[in-house]
Amino acid sequence: MKPSQFAKGFQARPDTTSSEKRTALDRLNAIDGLVEDKPKAREVTGRASQPVVDAVVEAPVIVENESAEYHAWRVQHAYRPGQIIELPLKAIKPSPFNPRHFYLKGSIAELAVNLAKQGQQQAIHVIPDYQTPGTYYVSDGGRRVRALKEANKEVVKAIVVDLPIGIQSYKLGYDLNVQRDSQTVFDNAVVWKRFIDDKHFQSQRELADHLGLDESTVAVALSIGKLPEAVMQEMVARPDRFGSNMAYQVGRYHGARGTESTLRLINRIVADDLSTRQVADIVKGRASAQETPKPAGRQRYAQRLEIKLDGVSVGDLKSYGDDRLELRLKGLSKDRRDEILQQIEQILKTK
Known part of the structure; x- marks a missing residue:
């Protein structure tokens, strides 16, 4: 072209x-x-x-x-x-x-x-x-x-x-x-970084103005865009766990520790369901990536089922002990949400 x-x-x-x-x-x-x-x-x-x-x-x-x-x-x-x-x-x-x-x-x-x-x-x-x-x-x-x-x-x-x-x-x-x-933050990270690198836009502010976005949103994406694609690929597969804030913290960790340690951290985040605040503590050196303290009373789930709609992950269903279930869904349309809610209510009404 x-x-x-x-x-x-x-x-x-x-x-x-x-x-x-x-x-x-x-x-x-x-x-x-x-x-x-x-x-x-x-x-x-x-x-x-x-x-x-x-x-x-x-x-x-x-x-x-x-x-x-x-x-x-x-x-x-x-x-x-x-x-x-x-x-x-x-x-x-x-x-x-x-x-x-x-x-x-x-x-x-x-x-x-x-x-x-x-x-x-x-x-x-x-x-x-x-x-x-x-x-x-x-x-x-x-x-x-x-x-x-x-x-x-x-x-x-x-x-x-x-x-x-x-x-x-x-x-x-x-x-x-x-x-x-x-559209994911990782798509934005790669494409927007290329726009800046190729001089299609002279600054992140110019890019933000052209897209009608807050400059801080573009800044976070450009920071994530510095990650190796292999690291981003690990997070792309779990959009329920890795939003822009979590990915930003992972990017900060990568800058200090490198790719191998970052990949281990990503696995830890998924396995132990770490919060963004916990990962931020790891980045700041307040906690170890291998031994992250959990809030008092927090219970480790016994089983986790990833839930997909039309092939896209929208959340998970976790079981705790013998008597607790936790369902988390996001990114649903209002009609789909209401439909699922009605189905759950119907199940709970049956004996």
């Missing part, structure tokens, strides 16, 4: 079309509306020698505020905005501005099994690489692309969208992931 293509994306303010600002979900809903309202075109076979779309002959579609590059591509391929087409998987590549960096192997494998059985139910969003015709950057759906490859599929259902490859496409994906609760 040419450097100018990167620069073009960063000159635009995020989520702006013409003079009107729109949120990420507004854009997604607009695309979904087009998918529902427009007639479907016949799907292509994915062979490189064929046009991208074998479309129904209709009057030219006029789209306001579309870029010149996208308009030229759309006319060349007779593509209607919002149309779902099939593209060869080998033509799809990750965007350098993908907000996600970490993908859990277990989650990808589970999704691959579902896709192999049920097929792809939701189209991904892609952006044409105008510098390399016939290839596309993923704007939304990186996890599905990886799972389709894992399932040995050759094509992917996609909607081709009009976005630059730059901060605008990053911000769109970031906003969507935040609202889906799939």
Whole structure:
């Protein structure tokens, strides 16, 4: 990709079309509306020698505020905005501005099994690489692309969208992931550090202003981004235990003790369910990583069951002694939470 293509994306303010600002979900809903309202075109076979779309002959579609590059591509391929087409998987590549960096192997494998059985139910969003015709950057759906490859599929259902490859496409994906609760501090740590290192932003304050975040949030993420990826990978698998505060303390410990000791500390945090305050005491030298004092009266659980919903860890169920259970869940939608609560109440009412 040419450097100018990167620069073009960063000159635009995020989520702006013409003079009107729109949120990420507004854009997604607009695309979904087009998918529902427009007639479907016949799907292509994915062979490189064929046009991208074998479309129904209709009057030219006029789209306001579309870029010149996208308009030229759309006319060349007779593509209607919002149309779902099939593209060869080998033509799809990750965007350098993908907000996600970490993908859990277990989650990808589970999704691959579902896709192999049920097929792809939701189209991904892609952006044409105008510098390399016939290839596309993923704007939304990186996890599905990886799972389709894992399932040995050759094509992917996609909607081709009009976005630059730059901060605008990053911000769109970031906003969507935040609202889906799939964006992690570790994704932010790696990507934001790369933005600073590559001089896309001159300071953490400039980055924070552009993302609409508090500067301290960006500072914590950039601090975590100094960790080796192998250390972050250990924490990514346990989002219920390693939020930004815990990861920040782990990063401080790594700066003083190195990778091997940090990996042992991470195992200790999981095994003994250490709190962030306890880890902070270890970092300050008030306690040993091997012999961490527990609060008086704290009881070690006898058994722990990790709870997953749709392949994502949302908490755990712990048993203590002969008569105690402790259930902790977070990151649920309100409807899902209420549904689980009703089920628990129903179980407790039964004799």
